[in-house]
Amino acid sequence: MATFLFDEIIFGPVKSRRLGVSLGVNLLPEDYKFCTYDCLYCECGWTLNSNKKINLHSRQEIKETLDAKLQEMLANNEAPDNITFAGNGEPTIHPAFAEIIDDTLELKDKYFPKAQISVLSNATQIHKQSVITALNKVDKNILKLDSAVDETFKIINQPKTPITVAKLVERLKVFRGNLIIQTMFIKGEYKGVAFDNTTDYEVEKWLELIQEIKPKEVMIYPIARDTPLDSLRKISEKRLNEIGAKVGELGIKINVYN
Numbered sequence: 001m002a003t004f005l006f007d008e009i010i011f012g013p014v015k016s017r018r019l020g021v022s023l024g025v026n027l028l029p030e031d032y033k034f035c036t037y038d039c040l041y042c043e044c045g046w047t048l049n050s051n052k053k054i055n056l057h058s059r060q061e062i063k064e065t066l067d068a069k070l071q072e073m074l075a076n077n078e079a080p081d082n083i084t085f086a087g088n089g090e091p092t093i094h095p096a097f098a099e100i101i102d103d104t105l106e107l108k109d110k111y112f113p114k115a116q117i118s119v120l121s122n123a124t125q126i127h128k129q130s131v132i133t134a135l136n137k138v139d140k141n142i143l144k145l146d147s148a149v150d151e152t153f154k155i156i157n158q159p160k161t162p163i164t165v166a167k168l169v170e171r172l173k174v175f176r177g178n179l180i181i182q183t184m185f186i187k188g189e190y191k192g193v194a195f196d197n198t199t200d201y202e203v204e205k206w207l208e209l210i211q212e213i214k215p216k217e218v219m220i221y222p223i224a225r226d227t228p229l230d231s232l233r234k235i236s237e238k239r240l241n242e243i244g245a246k247v248g249e250l251g252i253k254i255n256v257y258n
């Protein structure tokens with residue numbers, strides 16, 4: 001199916017299901033998706049050669065581009081609800097990620113102090129103290145956990161580095177609740193292997209980890225856009241609501257994006 005890449009450093013603002021009027025920041029190349037995962041549902045398409053040398057924009061260039069966009073939005077009386085780090089891959093890979101977050105906080109306070117800063121991340125870089133510190137400064141530290149079962153995690157997210165669910169969870173707990181867990185619920189078949197993270201067993205194991213991580217919020221959603229793999233199936237609204245209700249029973253804030 002048709003996937004797409006963001007062709008600029010700053011994109012939008014767009015109306016987001018989860019984040020309202022969202023001004024996007026893409027820290028990755030415009031012509032190339034770069035990620036430590038290769039999720040079967042990624043709207044940017046497949047992660048290609050991870051050994052390719054990538055050219056990233058400098059911290060200064062990103063700051064100047066964001067400054068110019070926020071000035072323009074202020075002049076047009078167009079306030080963003082969120083300045084959102086997403087784009088063509090994993091934003092925390094950028095070596096100046098922590099400094100870029102500091103610049104963004106400064107610019108937000110200058111132009112739109114009521115706006116929030118959100119980061120959508122796959123959590124693979126949270127072994128770095130600079131990334132943890134930066135994520136603790138943003139309003140919405142949204143980290144991915146798609147399955148509690150290693151086999152399913154490896155199929156859905158296709159990690160490019162040797163990481164396990166247990167290791168991920170250990171790292172997620174470092175935030176002491178200052179995080180939002182995002183989970184894509186999905187089923188399908190990949191290279192002849194069927195997978196489904198919505199079975200009773202999968203959901204039970206995932207809920208155990210949610211209890212352990214104690215996030216301040218959980219966001220769950222089904223596929224909503226084109227994906228690189230045609231055999232994925234959208235799960236029903238009913239099943240997603242059932243899973244959401246189970247999170248609510250734990251006393252954790254839940255947002256279901258059907």
Ligand code: SF4
Nearest residue numbers: 035037039042089122
């Ligand atoms: S973590 Fe995000 S950017 Fe990376 S492959 Fe998965 S969906 Fe795409």
